[in-house]
Amino acid sequence: MKQDVVRVGIWVAVGIVMVLVFLAYLRPEMAFTLANQLWNCF
Numbered sequence: 001m002k003q004d005v006v007r008v009g010i011w012v013a014v015g016i017v018m019v020l021v022f023l024a025y026l027r028p029e030m031a032f033t034l035a036n037q038l039w040n041c042f
Contacts, residue, residue, distance in 0.1 A: 024031035
């Protein structure tokens with residue numbers, strides 16, 4: 001039972017990452033801005 005919940009959670013996380021990558025391809029300036037903001041934290 002717990003393995004099923006973990007497996008579903010992993011698939012949901014993978015799906016979210018894939019959607020974010022797709023959106024980054026549609027709007028590369030957004031991905032560039034986010035990368036710059038992340039880099040400025042260091």
